[in-house]
Amino acid sequence: MKVNKLLILALITVFIYPVNSNAHSHDEQVESFILNYIMDDALQLVKTERYVEAHNLLEIFSEEFTQVLVSNQQIPMNEVRIISLAHNQSLASLTDTTLPHEERVRSVMKLRLVVDAMTSEHQPMWVEMEEPIVMTFQQLKDSIDTRDREMYQEMYSRLLLEYDMIHPSIRMDVKPEHIQKMDAHFEYLDKNRNNLLSHLEEFDDMEVIEADLKALFKELKEDETDPSLLWVMISTGSLILLTLFYVGLRKYLGTKKLERRKKAE
Numbered sequence: 001m002k003v004n005k006l007l008i009l010a011l012i013t014v015f016i017y018p019v020n021s022n023a024h025s026h027d028e029q030v031e032s033f034i035l036n037y038i039m040d041d042a043l044q045l046v047k048t049e050r051y052v053e054a055h056n057l058l059e060i061f062s063e064e065f066t067q068v069l070v071s072n073q074q075i076p077m078n079e080v081r082i083i084s085l086a087h088n089q090s091l092a093s094l095t096d097t098t099l100p101h102e103e104r105v106r107s108v109m110k111l112r113l114v115v116d117a118m119t120s121e122h123q124p125m126w127v128e129m130e131e132p133i134v135m136t137f138q139q140l141k142d143s144i145d146t147r148d149r150e151m152y153q154e155m156y157s158r159l160l161l162e163y164d165m166i167h168p169s170i171r172m173d174v175k176p177e178h179i180q181k182m183d184a185h186f187e188y189l190d191k192n193r194n195n196l197l198s199h200l201e202e203f204d205d206m207e208v209i210e211a212d213l214k215a216l217f218k219e220l221k222e223d224e225t226d227p228s229l230l231w232v233m234i235s236t237g238s239l240i241l242l243t244l245f246y247v248g249l250r251k252y253l254g255t256k257k258l259e260r261r262k263k264a265e
Contacts, residue, residue, distance in 0.1 A: 036119060052092045117172040130214070
């Protein structure tokens with residue numbers, strides 16, 4: 001039917017030639033969407049302890065990521081290395097039966113954040129870690145006030161884990177000198193814990209560390225929604241709606257045709 005042919009043409013047009021976007025940029029948006037979608041699913045599988053399925057998804061991610069590298073050779077090699085390392089670590093964590101569940105989740109979450117950091121044109125997901133990290137640092141400062149060594153060790157370990165989870169991601173977005181400064185701060189907190197707890201070190205040093213920690217997130221905060229992601233959602237939604245409309249119309253026309261045939265009989 002002529003109507004059916006027009007609908008099929010509309011579906012193809014929406015899928016291949018999106019309005020106000022060239023084909024190359026649309027391909028990149030779709031590729032980014034696929035990579036992030038795979039990682040979302042993999043993370044959810046790990047959280048529910050479905051490690052084998054999560055491992056299989058990470059294998060699929062590797063294949064998709066390879067295709068992205070072939071089609072988009074402008075991705076910096078340092079970003080490729082960061083993601084490849086995080087990916088290998090995630091795969092290893094899923095096959096290591098000695099690792100606690102929480103460590104496996106953290107490993108895959110680290111990969112999830114770094115993939116988002118590579119594909120996001122606006123505020124990356126790792127920025128959302130500011131509040132828990134700053135809160136942990138505040139508790140670390142409190143342990144110094146009260147000279148609580150046990151609490152200091154607990155808060156330092158937690159802070160280190162939280163920082164380690166976003167470390168690959170910040171390497172995508174933050175200047176190397178700022179990262180080096182933060183790494184030095186963490187080394188200072190580890191080596192000088194006795195002096196800090198004995199109040200032999202200047203407490204002003206903690207204020208400097210806190211300011212530098214907050215500065216990691218400050219420049220990347222934006223309220224805008226990523227328009228590329230928005231476009232993918234709109235175009236994908238339009239495709240789904242048109243498909244449903246087409247299927248519904250075919251069903252309607254088929255029903256009418258059957259009614260006419262019964263009347264004729």
